[in-house]
Amino acid sequence: KAGVTQTPRYLIKTRGQQVTLSCSPISGHRSVSWYQQTPGQGLQFLFEYFSETQRNKGNFPGRFSGRQFSNSRSEMNVSTLELGDSALYLCASSLVLGDSYEQYFGPGTRLTVT
Amino acid sequence: SQQGEEDPQALSIQEGENATMNCSYKTSINNLQWYRQNSGRGLVHLILIRSNEREKHSGRLRVTLDTSKKSSSLLITASRAADTASYFCATRDTGNQFYFGTGTSLTVIP
Numbered sequence: 001k002a003g004v005t006q007t008p009r010y011l012i013k014t015r016g017q018q019v020t021l022s023c024s025p026i027s028g029h030r031s032v033s034w035y036q037q038t039p040g041q042g043l044q045f046l047f048e049y050f051s052e053t054q055r056n057k058g059n060f061p062g063r064f065s066g067r068q069f070s071n072s073r074s075e076m077n078v079s080t081l082e083l084g085d086s087a088l089y090l091c092a093s094s095l096v097l098g099d100s101y102e103q104y105f106g107p108g109t110r111l112t113v114t
Numbered sequence: 115s116q117q118g119e120e121d122p123q124a125l126s127i128q129e130g131e132n133a134t135m136n137c138s139y140k141t142s143i144n145n146l147q148w149y150r151q152n153s154g155r156g157l158v159h160l161i162l163i164r165s166n167e168r169e170k171h172s173g174r175l176r177v178t179l180d181t182s183k184k185s186s187s188l189l190i191t192a193s194r195a196a197d198t199a200s201y202f203c204a205t206r207d208t209g210n211q212f213y214f215g216t217g218t219s220l221t222v223i224p
Contacts, residue, residue, distance in 0.1 A: 043214035105156035
C-alpha cells in the first residue's frame with residue numbers, strides 16, 4: 001500500500017502570498033489531519049477532516065483553512081502568509097475518526113516564508 | 115499549554131544501552147501513543163497504550179502508563195544507532211484536540 005503523500009515537498013513563498021498544500025491519504029483511510037511543526041512551538045494540531053467535513057480544529061487563525069474531497073484527499077490553504085508560518089506541515093491519515101487508531105504521517109511540506 | 119511535556123529534552127547514550135523517556139499530560143485520555151521522527155521527516159507510529167492498560171511491549175519497546183499520575187514512559191532496550199531520532203507522545207483530550215508532547219531527542223552513539 002502506498003503511504004501518505006504530500007505535495008509539494010518544499011515551497012518558498014513571500015509574505016502576503018497564499019499557499020495550498022496537498023495531501024493524499026493511504027487508500028481506504030477516511031480521516032486526514034494536519035499539523036504544523038516549528039522549533040519553537042513543536043507539533044501543533046491544525047484540523048481534522050472526516051468524510052469531507054471538518055471535525056476538529058486547533059487554535060490557529062482563520063488564515064489557515066482546509067478541505068477534504070470525496071476521495072479523501074485533502075488540501076490546506078494559508079492566506080496572507082507571515083514569516084511565522086514558516087514550518088514543516090505534516091499530514092496524517094487514519095482509517096477512521098477517533099484516537100483509537102494510529103495515524104500514518106506523510107513526509108511533510110517544508111514551507112519557507114521570506 | 116495543553117501539550118504534554120517530555121523528559122528529558124535530549125538524551126545521549128551508547129549503543130547497546132537502554133533509553134528511557136517520560137511523558138506527562140494534562141487531560142483525561144482514552145489512550146496514549148508514541149511516535150518517532152527522524153530528522154525533520156514525517157512521524158512513525160510506534161505503539162498505542164489504552165487507558166486501562168498499565169504496560170505494553172512491542173519488540174524492544176516497553177511503554178508504561180500511569181493514569182493517576184498522568185504520565186507515561188517509553189523504554190527502548192539494547193539501543194541501536196538507527197534509534198537516533200526524536201520521540202513524541204501524543205494524546206487526544208475529551209474535546210477531541212490532538213496533542214503532541216515536546217519530544218525527546220535521542221542520540222545513540224555507535
